[in-house]
Every structure is written in structure tokens, then in C-alpha cells.
Amino acid sequence: MSIPRSVADVIRGHVTLEVEGIDRMYLNVYQPKLQSEKQAACFFRFHRGQPVASSSLMGVMTREFLGRVDAFVEHHAIPVVAFKKGQRKDDVAAEYLARFSGSEGVLFLGKAQEKVKVFRTEKRTDAQGKKYPWIVKNATPVNQLYFYCIDEDFGPFFLKFSSYFPYNAKLCINGHEYVKRQLAKEGIAFQPLDNGILSCANPKRLQQICDNLSAAKIDALLRKWLARLPHPYPAPDRKAGYLYQVSILQAEFSLTQVLDRPQTGRILFEQIIRENLDLGRPDQVQLIFQRRVRKDTPGRFRTRVLTSGVIPSLHVDYKNSKIKQYHKEGQALRTETTINNTYDFKIGRGLLNLPALREIGFQANRRLLDVQRLSHDCTIGEDAFRRVNEPVVVNGQRASALRFAEPMAQALFAALLVFRLLPRGFSNRELRDHWAPLLGKKPQSITPGQMTYHLRRLRLHGLIVRVRKSHRYRVTDHGWRTILFCTRCYQRCLRPGLAQLIPEQAAPDTTLRRRFDQLDKAIEHWLNEHALAI
Numbered sequence: 001m002s003i004p005r006s007v008a009d010v011i012r013g014h015v016t017l018e019v020e021g022i023d024r025m026y027l028n029v030y031q032p033k034l035q036s037e038k039q040a041a042c043f044f045r046f047h048r049g050q051p052v053a054s055s056s057l058m059g060v061m062t063r064e065f066l067g068r069v070d071a072f073v074e075h076h077a078i079p080v081v082a083f084k085k086g087q088r089k090d091d092v093a094a095e096y097l098a099r100f101s102g103s104e105g106v107l108f109l110g111k112a113q114e115k116v117k118v119f120r121t122e123k124r125t126d127a128q129g130k131k132y133p134w135i136v137k138n139a140t141p142v143n144q145l146y147f148y149c150i151d152e153d154f155g156p157f158f159l160k161f162s163s164y165f166p167y168n169a170k171l172c173i174n175g176h177e178y179v180k181r182q183l184a185k186e187g188i189a190f191q192p193l194d195n196g197i198l199s200c201a202n203p204k205r206l207q208q209i210c211d212n213l214s215a216a217k218i219d220a221l222l223r224k225w226l227a228r229l230p231h232p233y234p235a236p237d238r239k240a241g242y243l244y245q246v247s248i249l250q251a252e253f254s255l256t257q258v259l260d261r262p263q264t265g266r267i268l269f270e271q272i273i274r275e276n277l278d279l280g281r282p283d284q285v286q287l288i289f290q291r292r293v294r295k296d297t298p299g300r301f302r303t304r305v306l307t308s309g310v311i312p313s314l315h316v317d318y319k320n321s322k323i324k325q326y327h328k329e330g331q332a333l334r335t336e337t338t339i340n341n342t343y344d345f346k347i348g349r350g351l352l353n354l355p356a357l358r359e360i361g362f363q364a365n366r367r368l369l370d371v372q373r374l375s376h377d378c379t380i381g382e383d384a385f386r387r388v389n390e391p392v393v394v395n396g397q398r399a400s401a402l403r404f405a406e407p408m409a410q411a412l413f414a415a416l417l418v419f420r421l422l423p424r425g426f427s428n429r430e431l432r433d434h435w436a437p438l439l440g441k442k443p444q445s446i447t448p449g450q451m452t453y454h455l456r457r458l459r460l461h462g463l464i465v466r467v468r469k470s471h472r473y474r475v476t477d478h479g480w481r482t483i484l485f486c487t488r489c490y491q492r493c494l495r496p497g498l499a500q501l502i503p504e505q506a507a508p509d510t511t512l513r514r515r516f517d518q519l520d521k522a523i524e525h526w527l528n529e530h531a532l533a534i
Contacts, residue, residue, distance in 0.1 A: 015257045017203055020362050021210030022175030023195065023252035023336055027351065029159070029169035029222060029244050031233075037135045040119045040166065047240055054133045055121035058165035061232070066163060068230035069145060073109055083112040083146075093148050093156065103152050106229075110146035110158075115139050118164045147229055154178045154221050159229065167232035169244070171222055175213050176254075182209045196256050198331055215354040219246055247349035253361025254336035255369075256328070316368070319344040323368055335368060337361040388482060392460055399460035410490055411438035412454060413483035416463070416475055425467050425474035428455060 033039055044053035073080060081092060089110060096107040118140060121133045143163040150156055155177030160170040176195050183190045189201040200206045226244065233242050313326035320341035328334040339357055342349050347356050391401050402409040415434040419426040428451045429443075436443040455473065458464045463479030466472075475483075500513045 014260050016260045017197065017199055017258040018256070019197060019200075019203070019207055019210060020253070020255040020365065021179060021207075022213050022358070023254040024250070025173050025175065025218070025248070025252070026250040027171040027173075027218070027222075028247045028249045028349070029171050030247065031166050031168070031242055032245050033242055034166035037119065037137055040135050043242070047237070047242075052133060053121075053135055055119070055135075058119060062164055064234075065167065065230065065232045069109070072230045076106065078106050079108040081108050081110045083110050089146065089158075093158070096148065097150070097156055100150060102150070104150055107148040107150060107156075110148060112144050112146065113141045114144045115141050116144070116162050116164075116168070118142060118162070119166065147225075149225060151221060151225070153181055153217075155181050157221070159222075159225055161232060170249070171246070173218065173221065175210070178213055179206070179209050193256070193258075193331060194329060196254075196328065196332065196334070198258055215351045218354075219351060222246060246351040248339075248342055248351060248354070248357065249349075250338065250340050251354070251357055251361065252336050252338045253358060253365065254334060255362065255365040256332050256334050258332040321345075323364055325368065335365045337364040384482065388461055388463070388486070394460045397456075397460060399457045402457060402461060402463075404486060404490070405494075408439065410487065411435055412458065413487045414438055416458070416479070416483055417487065420475045420480050422474075425472040427472050428452065431455070431473075 034043055041053040044050045044057050048057070050057055072078070079096070083089060083092070089112075092110065093107065100107055116139065117137055119135050119137055120140070122136050123131050124134045125131050145161045145163055146158050147160070148156070148158045154173055157171065157173045157177075160172075162168050174195065176197070179197065180190070180192060183197075183200065183206065186205070188205060190197055190206070191199040197206060222244070231238070313324055315325075316323045321337065321339045321344050323335065323337045325333070325335045337360075339345070339361060342353060342357060345357075345360050347353050347360075385404075388402050389404055392399050402412070404410075412435060415431055415438060418434055419431070428448060432446050432448075432451045433443045436446050455464070458479075459466060459473070462476060463483060464473045465476050467474060497512065500510050501516050
């Protein structure tokens with residue numbers, strides 16, 4: 001079996017499983033009625049009926065909440081872990097997960113101090129010099145409570161509560177773990193990949209399960225565990241409408257393409273990196289994300305190649321979002337778009353906007369592959385070149401080739417460029433009047449029949465099209481790009497380049513000439529060294 005030579009080659013014939021779906025999601029769980037200082041004051045004064053809103057009242061709520069947490073931990077014999085500075089929480093969770101035997105439950109409670117925005121009371125002075133408390137919002141380190149859990153449908157996840165008012169929380173889920181659970185429930189055989197699927201007995205159903213992971217199911221997961229875990233707000237508060245809502249802080253959308261020959265994947269990916277180091281340029285980013293990039297567009301537009309151990313990864317940034325591509329576990333090509341700020345795409349953060357974000361993420365992955373396929377796959381350009389430079393047969397009509405280096409063809413191309421922008425196109429005679437001088441002939445020396453023959457060649461090759469119900473023609477978009485590229489290469493590269501290189505000519509002493517002379521001498525030296533006949 002031959003080694004795949006390009007991205008297009010891999011996608012066409014070497015992918016055994018292709019699946020796209022939500023990867024990790026990091027969600028903000030917040031109280032919409034308690035996000036401003038005024039809302040916090042109203043909560044205590046009008047909802048709870050306190051004469052003055054102050055941090056002392058918040059302290060009472062915190063002690064009650066922590067008391068419920070301690071009782072819950074003791075009742076269910078849940079281990080408590082104090083995270084150390086720099087410790088990877090996922091590694092700790094993996095240890096507890098390996099020892100967990102049930103299908104659902106709390107693995108452990110983790111505690112860590114982190115800086116978050118909370119409400120505090122500060123003393124202010126009125127016009128009469130009398131002091132009074134005033135609620136303000138600022139950032140300060142407070143304990144965060146990490147409930148690491150296992151859900152029957154979603155697998156491992158964590159729900160993190162701030163231990164101080166207004167007790168905002170964070171929910172982190174993994175879409176691939178959800179998919180694995182659903183496949184196992186339906187009895188569909190599959191081989192797992194770390195954070196992915198390596199093989200599946202029913203690929204069609206696998207993709208359907210990925211597509212069915214909706215905002216409603218994620219919200220239902222949150223409501224389910226809010227009801228099971230200690231809640232910061234007692235029932236009367238919740239009954240009065242102080243309920244948590246969900247917004248998207250970070251969402252990853254992945255495309256996994258499992259290769260049939262993993263040993264060739266690393267070679268291919270290194271080729272992808274070499275050929276696509278310019279993907280971070282604004283013009284390329286515009287193609288991938290379909291967003292206009294202007295001079296005042298914030299963010300760094302760049303391509304980064306990072307190496308973790310010996311596994312390289314390609315990163316393309318757009319504002320706060322990015323695309324990462326890497327060779328996953330030597331088994332698959334993984335392309336994933338991470339959206340860190342939904343406003344980069346003029347979309348709100350609410351969980352209900354998940355369908356729109358999915359479309360953006362998955363399309364960005366596909367467009368990146370399209371850009372790589374076009375830049376890395378020469379067969380596309382080869383086919384376009386051959387369609388012009390070889391004879392064609394269209395609906396039983398045969399047209400001779402338009403050879404790249406043929407003077408007549410180059411003159412035809414140059415003449416057609418004149419008519420590209422004319423709204424009415426051009427006629428047989430108008431093309432002849434421009435073409436003949438380029439061949440060193442008078443227009444009258446070329447008969448209408450000869451021109452009709454060449455117009456037919458151009459039309460069957462797809463370079464021009466006849467305007468309906470007329471005897472006029474216009475240059476097609478494909479024709480415009482083809483003839484412009486061919487004429488520029490011939491006039492500005494091939495002819496002047498060869499003029500500098502041909503040894504028989506008295507070529508000027510240019511860098512190009514010197515480099516070819518050095519190459520010629522190096523080859524001759526190598527042949528002599530190995531006693532090979534020249």
C-alpha cells in the first residue's frame with residue numbers, strides 16, 4: 001500500500017472513521033438576578049426583608065451553605081481533597097475515577113483558593129458625615145468547591161461552586177464521554193480513543209449521537225445535579241425565582257479522522273505543518289472563520305507550531321478563538337476549534353446559542369482542511385493545467401489543446417484579458433482585431449472561419465461562454481484565473497528566467513545564474529567523485 005502524499009489523498013482513501021462532535025465545554029452557572037451591586041442589595045432588602053444589605057448577611061448565607069456541604073460529605077462518605085498549588089486536578093480525578101465502581105455518584109470534593117469577583121461591603125460617608133455600608137463588587141481569593149462526579153449519561157464532569165455570595169458556579173463536561181456512555185447503553189461495539197472514538201460498529205449511529213448532544217440535555221444535567229448536591233440557595237429563594245442559568249465560557253468542536261495506516265500519519269502531519277505555516281495570516285484566517293479581518297480587528301493573527309514531547313501541533317488564532325490540529329495518539333488526525341468568546345462571532349453567550357456555535361466550529365474545521373487540501377494537493381492544479389493543455393471532448397465535440405508554450409495560445413490568452421471587464425463581452429471580430437497584432441499579422445489575414453475555430457476551442461475548454469441569444473462571448477471566472485496565471489508565468493517567470501540560465505546565452509551575472517552554476521558544479525563534482533559517466 002502506498003504512503004499517502006497529501007491531505008486530499010488521506011481524506012479520499014485512508015480515513016476509516018470520521019466523526020465530528022462537541023469536545024469539552026466549560027460553562028458559567030450564574031444567578032442572572034444577582035450580577036450587579038443593586039441586584040444584590042435588592043435581594044437582601046426586598047426579598048429577605050433585611051433593613052440593610054451588608055456582607056455580614058452574606059457571611060450568614062455562606063456558613064449555612066458550607067454547613068450543608070459538610071453534612072453532605074459526611075453522610076455520603078465523600079473524600080475531600082485540598083488541591084496543592086500547581087497540581088493538575090484532572091490527574092487527581094483520574095485516580096479517583098479508576099477506583100470508582102458505580103455508574104453514578106460523587107467521586108470526591110476538591111477545594112482550592114481562586115480569585116473571583118464577589119460582593120463586599122465598604123464604608124462610605126454621606127454629605128452630613130454619617131457613615132453607611134455600600135455593596136461593591138471586586139476580585140478576591142475565596143475557596144472554590146469542586147464536586148467531581150460521574151453521571152450515567154455524561155460520564156465524568158465537575159461542578160465548581162464559589163463559596164461566597166453570589167455563589168456563581170462552573171460546569172465542565174466532555175462530549176466524547178457522553179458519546180461513549182450512549183454507545184455502551186445501546187450495545188454498539190466501539191473502541192475508545194483518549195477523548196475520542198477509534199472505531200465503531202455503527203458509524204452512522206455514532207454521528208447521530210454526537211449530533212443529538214443538545215443544549216437542553218446539558219441544561220438537564222445541571223438541573224439534575226443541582227437537585228442532588230448541596231445548594232447555596234434554600235428553597236424559598238429558588239421559589240422566588242433565584243435560579244441558576246447557563247452561559248458558554250469555552251466550547252471545543254472537534255473533527256476526528258482515524259487513519260488506516262497510523263505509521264504514515266506523523267509523516268503526513270509534518271508535511272501539513274511545513275506547507276501551512278502561513279495559515280495565521282489575516283487573509284487565510286478570513287477564509288477559515290469567514291470573518292472579515294480589518295486593521296482594527298483585535299487579536300494576534302499567527303500560526304504557531306507547538307511541540308509537547310515529540311508530538312507537534314498546529315495552532316491558528318482568531319481573536320480569542322483558535323483552531324488546533326495534531327496527530328492524536330498516532331492514530332488519527334484531530335482538528336478542533338475552540339471558541340473562548342462567543343462575541344467574536346456576534347453570538348450571545350447563552351447556552352441556547354449552542355447550535356449556531358456548533359455550525360461555526362464545525363465549518364471552521366472543514367475550511368481549514370479545505371485550505372490545506374488546496375495548498376498541499378497538487379493534483380487539483382495538475383487537473384486544471386491538463387484541461388487546458390490537452391485535447392478535450394465535450395458532448396461528443398472534440399477541441400484541440402491550448403498548449404502553454406504555444407505562441408498562438410499565449411496570444412489568445414493575452415487578447416482575452418482585454419475583454420474580461422467588458423459588460424457586453426466581445427465578438428468574433430473584436431477578438432481577431434486584438435489577437436492578430438500579437439501574432440504579427442494584420443486582422444484581415446485571419447478569416448472569420450479561423451476565428452470561429454479558435455472560439456470553439458476556447459469555449460469547449462471552459463475559458464469562454466457564449467452570451468445567450470447573441471454572437472458575443474464573455475470570459476468565465478475559471479477562464480479569467482487560468483489565462484491570467486498562465487500569461488503571467490510565461491511572460492514574467494519562464495522567459496526571463498530561462499534567459500538568465502541558458503549556458504549558451506551571454507546571461508547577466510545574477511543571483512539565479514550563480515546559484516544554478518553552483519548546482520551544476522556540485523552535480524558534476526559528485527559524478528566525478530563516484531566515477532559515473534556523464
